[in-house]
Amino acid sequence: MKWLKWLLGIAAFAWAGQYVLALLLPNLAMETLYLLGDERYGHNQLVVAPVPDENSRQVVRPSPDLLYASCLYNLQDGALTIEAPVPERYWSMQFYQMNTDNYAGITNQRDERDRVGTIAKVTLISADQSPEDYEGEVIQSPTSRGIVLLRASAIGDRTEQQAALDASSCSPTAPS
Amino acid sequence: MLKNLSKLTAAAIITIVLSAVLLARTIGAGLNEMNLQNGDWVTSTATGTKDANIMLKATVALGGLLASAKKDSMYYRLSTIAGEPLRLNCRYRIEGTDYDANWWSVTAYGWDNYLIPNSPRRYSFNNENLVRNGDGSWVITVAETEQPGNWLPIGPAGAPAWRKLTNHDFDLLLRLYTPGEAYLNTPLSAPLPRVTREACQ
Numbered sequence: 001m002k003w004l005k006w007l008l009g010i011a012a013f014a015w016a017g018q019y020v021l022a023l024l025l026p027n028l029a030m031e032t033l034y035l036l037g038d039e040r041y042g043h044n045q046l047v048v049a050p051v052p053d054e055n056s057r058q059v060v061r062p063s064p065d066l067l068y069a070s071c072l073y074n075l076q077d078g079a080l081t082i083e084a085p086v087p088e089r090y091w092s093m094q095f096y097q098m099n100t101d102n103y104a105g106i107t108n109q110r111d112e113r114d115r116v117g118t119i120a121k122v123t124l125i126s127a128d129q130s131p132e133d134y135e136g137e138v139i140q141s142p143t144s145r146g147i148v149l150l151r152a153s154a155i156g157d158r159t160e161q162q163a164a165l166d167a168s169s170c171s172p173t174a175p176s
Numbered sequence: 177m178l179k180n181l182s183k184l185t186a187a188a189i190i191t192i193v194l195s196a197v198l199l200a201r202t203i204g205a206g207l208n209e210m211n212l213q214n215g216d217w218v219t220s221t222a223t224g225t226k227d228a229n230i231m232l233k234a235t236v237a238l239g240g241l242l243a244s245a246k247k248d249s250m251y252y253r254l255s256t257i258a259g260e261p262l263r264l265n266c267r268y269r270i271e272g273t274d275y276d277a278n279w280w281s282v283t284a285y286g287w288d289n290y291l292i293p294n295s296p297r298r299y300s301f302n303n304e305n306l307v308r309n310g311d312g313s314w315v316i317t318v319a320e321t322e323q324p325g326n327w328l329p330i331g332p333a334g335a336p337a338w339r340k341l342t343n344h345d346f347d348l349l350l351r352l353y354t355p356g357e358a359y360l361n362t363p364l365s366a367p368l369p370r371v372t373r374e375a376c377q
Binding site for chain 1: 183187190191192194195196198199202224225226228230231233234236237238239240241242243244245247248278279281283285289290291292293294297299300302303304305334349351353354
């Protein structure tokens with residue numbers, strides 16, 4: 001009967017273990033994405049990705065109907081400024097912390113349609129910095145590292161959206 | 177003593193592997209209390225938010241990393257029809273009209289969560305590139321072999337088959353960007369495309 005005790009023990013721990021793994025998985029996936037991206041492209045700079053196809057295997061479930069640009073950020077050395085021309089068709093700038101939470105975002109949709117034709121300028125600061133120290137649109141990241149993802153429609157003529165992403169940037173905020 | 181240590185190590189390894197398999201099956205089957213079922217389509221309004229529970233966050237980490245929150249986009253996934261997993265040897269029909277969103281698309285993904293390799297390099301249809309009927313309705317045929325009209329090709333996933341832990345061979349993802357009120361407030365009953373299995377070989 002000793003083997004039965006072992007089997008029951010393994011089954012019980014394996015059942016509980018899936019929840020422990022589930023708890024670790026989001027940070028693990030983001031850390032992997034961050035480390036691979038950092039190694040290949042560096043951080044605190046914007047990288048415009050090619051239109052997704054079957055060879056796009058950096059991030060799961062890429063949309064072939066979207067153009068993407070991303071900035072892996074690390075705020076340990078100070079704030080970052082993200083500047084992006086806002087096109088007419090669907091566009092958004094989403095902020096993700098290292099546990100996968102989409103903690104902030106701006107878009108050209110709904111009540112933000114007045115952004116179309118402007119240049120969105122966002123200062124991204126860490127949790128220990130004060131928004132009052134910065135002018136304009138300020139977003140506070142809950143973690144010092146994370147990912148900013150720009151999405152723009154790739155439906156139909158994508159010239160304007162591609163040009164908008166190509167002209168976007170993510171760089172250390174200049175001292176005022 | 178040494179014998180006991182080897183037994184414990186073996187048990188620990190088996191436990192970790194079993195935990196990973198259980199988690200993969202739970203996620204692959206969409207077994208999560210935060211999932212909302214609308215027909216065969218499954219969504220969650222907590223995707224990308226701090227309200228997501230650990231299983232939903234794990235699901236997002238494995239199968240939807242960098243998904244945005246519902247006000248920006250909603251995602252409905254379909255991997256089974258009446259409990260039957262989507263198979264490569266079957267032909268499926270997706271029927272629909274238009275949906276209340278800035279734009280929407282239907283994309284096929286392999287079981288590995290990446291776009292499916294196919295020679296026409298067609299991975300999705302969106303609200304603008306579909307060939308429609310006179311009344312604006314449309315039909316997409318999902319199959320491995322070429323079909324007339326809106327053909328969404330499927331085929332083996334790009335990842336090696338030994339890594340497959342899901343029952344389905346591929347799945348369909350409906351994206352609704354800037355979704356309307358019906359999707360935000362009543363996602364269980366909001367209008368969605370109808371997917372049926374036409375034939376299997």
